[in-house]
């Protein structure tokens with residue numbers, strides 16, 4: 001049994017091996033760089049050789065078979081229904097030899113994850129709240145269109161100068177849709193097809209930014225303290241995060257959260 005699992009793993013790694021830089025897809029799109037491998041897809045930065053323009057191509061992970069293709073198909077269907085300046089457009093898709101590919105806008109910029117972990121960016125309370133405030137119009141738009149993103153995390157938000165982008169709609173769903181692909185109870189809250197799951201993720205997003213200024217004292221790296229003790233936040237922000245994380249009753253709507261966020265930001 002262990003041998004079979006090993007063989008399957010080796011086979012998956014082999015068929016999921018990224019396509020080579022320089023390779024041409026559909027005789028039009030040259031692969032410039034492999035951007036990364038997610039749970040269900042491989043993503044490449046490409047160039048349209050006719051126009052010289054850059055674009056991103058996401059390939060359904062071959063080892064995931066039909067499930068991978070169905071998930072990419074779903075991502076395409078959702079992205080095609082969205083039109084927002086903070087969401088990359090799905091430009092086209094194609095299938096070749098049972099492989100599925102989606103073309104989308106390339107968002108040049110830096111993810112919030114890179115800013116914190118590679119650039120050492122530090123977000124004060126006001127800066128972190130302002131960034132969330134900037135992100136909320138696209139989240140609100142998504143919710144009004146009847147969708148939840150379900151994967152709002154620091155690697156999925158890109159800053160490009162003054163502009164903000166939300167990427168990776170691989171887990172996006174219609175609000176109220178049955179939770180088909182969620183494994184494990186802990187993920188249910190984050191992945192429920194309700195707007196509260198995006199608000200819950202925004203609570204964690206905010207904490208990631210706020211912890212960028214937190215210094216652990218020597219010898220006390222492992223702290224059992226929670227964020228409320230470790231971070232010196234205003235009582236209003238603490239309460240807001242408690243509501244986002246559903247420690248207190250959750251916000252009844254996305255607008256209710258936005259209103260409270262604006263009120264806090266207007267305080268001196």
Ligand SMILES: Nc1ncnc2c1ncn2[C@@H]1O[C@H](COP(=O)(O)OP(=O)(O)OP(=O)(O)O)[C@@H](O)[C@H]1O
Nearest residue numbers: 035036037038039041043056088105106107167168
């Ligand atoms: N439209 C885009 N523009 C620029 N970079 C992108 C775009 N879409 C994805 N990326 C980048 O490509 C890489 C892979 O992204 P992808 O969403 O496929 O997987 P992931 O985020 O690594 O994993 P998972 O999908 O499991 O969350 C990431 O570094 C992401 O920032």
